[in-house]
Amino acid sequence: MYTLYYFPGACSLAVHAVLEELGQAVELIPVNLRKGEHFGEAFRTLNPAARVPVLVHDDFVLTEVPAILNYLAELHPQAGLMPAAVRERADCFRWLNYASSRLHAAFGRVMVPQRFASEEHVAQIRAAGARDVVECYQLLDRALAGKDYITGDRIRLPDFLLYVMLTWDAVLSRPQVEDYPRLAAYRERVGSRPAVQRARAREAQAKAA
Numbered sequence: 001m002y003t004l005y006y007f008p009g010a011c012s013l014a015v016h017a018v019l020e021e022l023g024q025a026v027e028l029i030p031v032n033l034r035k036g037e038h039f040g041e042a043f044r045t046l047n048p049a050a051r052v053p054v055l056v057h058d059d060f061v062l063t064e065v066p067a068i069l070n071y072l073a074e075l076h077p078q079a080g081l082m083p084a085a086v087r088e089r090a091d092c093f094r095w096l097n098y099a100s101s102r103l104h105a106a107f108g109r110v111m112v113p114q115r116f117a118s119e120e121h122v123a124q125i126r127a128a129g130a131r132d133v134v135e136c137y138q139l140l141d142r143a144l145a146g147k148d149y150i151t152g153d154r155i156r157l158p159d160f161l162l163y164v165m166l167t168w169d170a171v172l173s174r175p176q177v178e179d180y181p182r183l184a185a186y187r188e189r190v191g192s193r194p195a196v197q198r199a200r201a202r203e204a205q206a207k208a209a
């Protein structure tokens with residue numbers, strides 16, 4: 001049985017959607033990031049880095065989205081979310097890392113700029129983060145030329161993570177995802193997947209409750 005500590009719509013949604021894709025039951029435990037619950041002692045015992053997601057699988061606690069996604073793909077190889085071939089796997093890790101270390105980090109500067117600078121520099125940090133997000137969008141849009149998914153013609157792990165981050169662009173002024181046709185179509189393609197829709201609906205329902 002899996003337990004996922006999550007915040008609705010956050011990067012934890014990628015884990016939730018992959019669990020849905022794999023047909024795995026999951027107990028969802030909300031962590032209210034807005035109220036700072038992740039900085040509390042109880043949560044830090046699970047994840048000293050004070051971030052969602054945290055996946056608990058029996059007695060195993062795992063953090064960091066790429067590690068969690070790969071763990072799930074390895075436990076459920078029949079779904080083919082990670083390819084077997086060495087170079088194709090490497091390409092998946094490349095995009096997982098790009099999503100985490102580049103796009104996520106850029107959004108971090110847009111969403112919590114005060115974490116990176118004193119008050120008088122907050123606007124600059126946010127603007128620099130937004131420029132970096134746009135640079136990522138341009139690169140992803142080019143990388144998607146002739147492909148339905150970021151590593152080729154079938155969905156793999158990085159698509160779930162990239163998709164979630166592409167849903168965050170309400171925090172940006174233009175350009176946004178919709179200004180990049182391939183990227184917009186990609187977001188729509190991944191987002192319309194039943195597993196992704198189920199995960200989103202369940203998180204929205206929990207949020208409303």
Ligand SMILES: N[C@@H](CCC(=O)N[C@@H](CS)C(=O)NCC(=O)O)C(=O)O
Binds near residue numbers: 010052063
């Ligand atoms: N490197 C971490 C990043 C996790 C992360 O930043 N999660 C965000 C939600 S998308 C979070 O918990 N933010 C709370 C905060 O920044 O205070 C991972 O891949 O799991």
